[in-house]
Amino acid sequence: MRSDTIATLESEFAEFPRCRAEEVPQEEIDSAARLLGLVFPDDYQEFLRLYGGAVVGPYEIFGLRKAKAMGNLFSVVEATNKFRKWEIPETTNWLIVSVDLGGSWVGITPEGAVRKWDHDYGEFVNLADSF
DSSP: OOHHHHHHHHHHHHHOGGGBOOOOOHHHHHHHHHHHTOOOOHHHHHHHHHHSSEEETTEEEOBSSOOTTOOSOOBHHHHHHHHHTTOOGGGTTOEEEEEOTTSOEEEEOTTSOEEEEETTTTEEEEEESOO
């Protein structure tokens, strides 16, 4: 992650500590990636190592630890497996890292882009080039 992104997150978590989970060791991150059969992008791995999972603004960022402010679904493994049951061909290799306020899933593609599957309109929305 970029240093300014980390600084912004650190500032937010200093003000709202319930929004941050705990650090995750690299071995656990590697194990989760193997379990899903996916490669976790470097920026997302760094997020997991530093924060474990979090609520950033109004959005939960799924990880391997639950922040106190998160709902019941917090695990990137559980979210990804749950989303795979929808069997949307273009998304079979997505790493599901969030869900928006309307219930649309947000994932990281194998190329590293962050995209949303808008279930209301049945279309993809590009959110960012990388995590």
